[in-house]
Amino acid sequence: MKAVLLICVLALAAPVILARTMDRCSLAREMAKRGVPRGELARWACIAEHESSYRTGVVGPTNPDGSNDYGLFQINDRYWCQPASGKFSYNGCRINCNDLLTDDISNSVRCAQAVMGAQGWSAWSVWRFCSGYLPPIDDCFK
Template sequence: MRIQLSCLILFHIFSGIAARIFDRCSLARELSRLGVPRGNIPAWVCIAQFESTFNTAAIGPWNSDGSRDWGLFQINDRYWCDPQDGRATSNVCRTPCRSLTWDDIGTSLRCARQIQGAQGFGAWTVWNGQCRGGRALPNINDCF
């Protein structure tokens, strides 16, 4: 009984560490710390806001093609990451999808920047609907 309780406590401790919910400014500061140019930070903040509501642990519902979207930037597992469940994937970012849901957003950002480099911000449907043209780009000036 004592071992089961200890395992349960450790599970809760580590599961709480595995995800993070940002707000506008905490994400802007983290992106800056990770080397994102100041001019691109509002775009990434907008995408994270509308894709995952700033939640690193977000995993989207099943898409019509049988894929899912993972993490802060909702990166699709059909092309970009490996869901490690036996489904075929291109895994262009060479990373397990679970790593896109961790509180350390370095891997997620690297993959998102790879997508952005290949397809532009338009790879995210929210870019065209909510973010493009500055419609919903957040002001981050008060974050620094």
């Protein structure tokens, strides 16, 4: 009985990370509201589709270098966000990695744009799926 009570107390004390699954159009509309140029939206949607299946709460499996990738755009914790474990990170986005896992995509969008600005689209290994023709995103705004 004490173990059950302890588990309940710990569950209530743990930070709640709200996450959701988006789709191409909901992501495009939310990114547009955050000032992302319409001409980039199809590329961002493609990256999110291939990286996280549009899921905001995804932490990828450990990479060969020991790092992990977080959120919609699978932002790497060695370079772009600070993991809760406290392990070293360059933390280029000056953000906690868990802040990339919530249902509010503002931090993910801001950090992904910083990654793209520094390294270009090819920073994402899935870029090969997103570099060619993509269906227009305009149907999401009708």
